[in-house]
Amino acid sequence: MDDRFARFVRDQFRAAGRQYARAKRAYDDGRDASQSDLPDLPRDEEGRVRLVCRRHAERRAVGLDESGLPACFEAGHPDCEGCAEDVRSGVVETW
Numbered sequence: 001m002d003d004r005f006a007r008f009v010r011d012q013f014r015a016a017g018r019q020y021a022r023a024k025r026a027y028d029d030g031r032d033a034s035q036s037d038l039p040d041l042p043r044d045e046e047g048r049v050r051l052v053c054r055r056h057a058e059r060r061a062v063g064l065d066e067s068g069l070p071a072c073f074e075a076g077h078p079d080c081e082g083c084a085e086d087v088r089s090g091v092v093e094t095w
Contacts, residue, residue: 041087042094052093055079059095 041049048061049070055077062070068088074080086092 041090041092049087050094051083051087052095053079054083 041051043049044061046061048063050059050061051070052058053060053072055074060070060072062072064070064087069084070080070087072080073084083092
């Protein structure tokens, strides 16, 4: 009885370890994918991001560069700076 119980416990620990490794790998893959890519924001037919401009309070479809800055971005303007941060984090107001 002792050998069977020990084998059962060992098998259960191994199964739990494999399940943990699969879950950790999936979590790491998801985290890496979300950090490396630009956020998934609504886009128009031409691939431009649809956002609501803070500076002009209007709906716009704009392209993003590699660093996640909208084409209409103006450095130093507080509304544009805030919009760029929101676009990179994926929480910008869209339509």
